[in-house]
Amino acid sequence: MARYKAPRSVIICISPQFVAEQWQIFMMQVHVAYRFGGHIHIYLTSIIESYFKLMKEYERLGYITIDYWLRIKFTQSDTPYFEPNINTELRNQAGAQTDCLLQYKLIHSLKEAAKYIAFFDLDDILFPTEHRTYLEEFRAEWKLQPNASSIYYLRKEHEFVKAERLSEFSFHEIVKSLKSSDTLKRGKVVIKPHRHNSTWIHASQHETPENRHTVEHTSIIHVQRPLQKNSENNMTRLWKIDFVESEEKRKFRPVDLKAIEKNIWRIRNLTKIKEIAQTLPSEDFYLPIVFQCYYDALYLESDVKKTGVKNCPNAELCEMPQREEFKCLHSDAEYSSGPHMEPFTFHFSNNSFWSQDI
Numbered sequence: 001m002a003r004y005k006a007p008r009s010v011i012i013c014i015s016p017q018f019v020a021e022q023w024q025i026f027m028m029q030v031h032v033a034y035r036f037g038g039h040i041h042i043y044l045t046s047i048i049e050s051y052f053k054l055m056k057e058y059e060r061l062g063y064i065t066i067d068y069w070l071r072i073k074f075t076q077s078d079t080p081y082f083e084p085n086i087n088t089e090l091r092n093q094a095g096a097q098t099d100c101l102l103q104y105k106l107i108h109s110l111k112e113a114a115k116y117i118a119f120f121d122l123d124d125i126l127f128p129t130e131h132r133t134y135l136e137e138f139r140a141e142w143k144l145q146p147n148a149s150s151i152y153y154l155r156k157e158h159e160f161v162k163a164e165r166l167s168e169f170s171f172h173e174i175v176k177s178l179k180s181s182d183t184l185k186r187g188k189v190v191i192k193p194h195r196h197n198s199t200w201i202h203a204s205q206h207e208t209p210e211n212r213h214t215v216e217h218t219s220i221i222h223v224q225r226p227l228q229k230n231s232e233n234n235m236t237r238l239w240k241i242d243f244v245e246s247e248e249k250r251k252f253r254p255v256d257l258k259a260i261e262k263n264i265w266r267i268r269n270l271t272k273i274k275e276i277a278q279t280l281p282s283e284d285f286y287l288p289i290v291f292q293c294y295y296d297a298l299y300l301e302s303d304v305k306k307t308g309v310k311n312c313p314n315a316e317l318c319e320m321p322q323r324e325e326f327k328c329l330h331s332d333a334e335y336s337s338g339p340h341m342e343p344f345t346f347h348f349s350n351n352s353f354w355s356q357d358i
Helices: 023-035 049-060 089-103 134-144 171-177 254-268 271-277 286-299 302-307
Strands: 010-017 038-044 046-048 064-068 106-108 116-120 150-161 179-191 212-214 220-227 328-337 347-355
Touching: 010 089, 010 134, 023 038, 023 049, 023 171, 023 220, 023 254, 038 049, 038 089, 046 049, 049 064, 049 271, 049 328, 089 116, 116 134, 134 150, 134 212, 150 171, 171 254, 179 220, 254 271
Parallel strands: 010 038, 010 116, 038 064, 150 212, 150 220
Antiparallel strands: 046 328, 116 179, 150 179, 328 347
């Protein structure tokens, strides 16, 4: 259903999270977004329970909106061996982002719920260096190319050393440890909702690339490489990237850094947050598994050469062991299957809820 009002003028649609455990990256994203006038709309498929409780507190405080993103399930099918989720592209990120777009799109011909919508991953951090807010930044960029169908931010890979406990989490320490690569990689877009009816993972397939306005002065800080303090971080050996001291962090305004740090300190000391902090995971478990699996699916060609068939890139074939000490919550729903028909049988869901059942 469309929303008649957006919490803020800028909505940041975050692609679906699965076996989510990187609460440190969430803390970076949510506080940077809040500082610069953005509201996060985040989709969840599965998440560590304590991390979910942390998100729910931020939702209660008005920083984010949490939404369900369901895996496909059938109550009945012609064969018990059919697994439809294997045929989804990157767990249907494009579907989630289009859903988010439609929630904040035109209400009627004169009014939009949101002025701008950004389509990011959780680890895509946009820190504007030329303007004080996202709203000012996006307006200024559109003035440079008024007929642009979207504005396009390239991304730079970054690594940082993350805190093991929420009580130790410091934005100043993250910035201090931030390192970047020199390579600019495929980016993400910000749009005006009335100009789009759908989108895709990086940009809409229904716009001419020449009509996208590429931002020159700022790139997205892609923090795909969170480093643990007391670990060999074997994941970094899999995908070797040369990192140097980040140039971006030298552009950060001290007043912004101070305000972000102050807000983190304030929320971190709330009684409920302190309780949740005791149960958050302090070391990675799922990240190396997912990283290896995605690396194999997206960057290795061995399976394609052997079989001649290229699978849809997703994590459905990854083996995700259940942790005894950290339970997961999953998005679930009441699923229904219509009668068998040719050429299509309709399967649908209603009444989504959070479940501990796997």
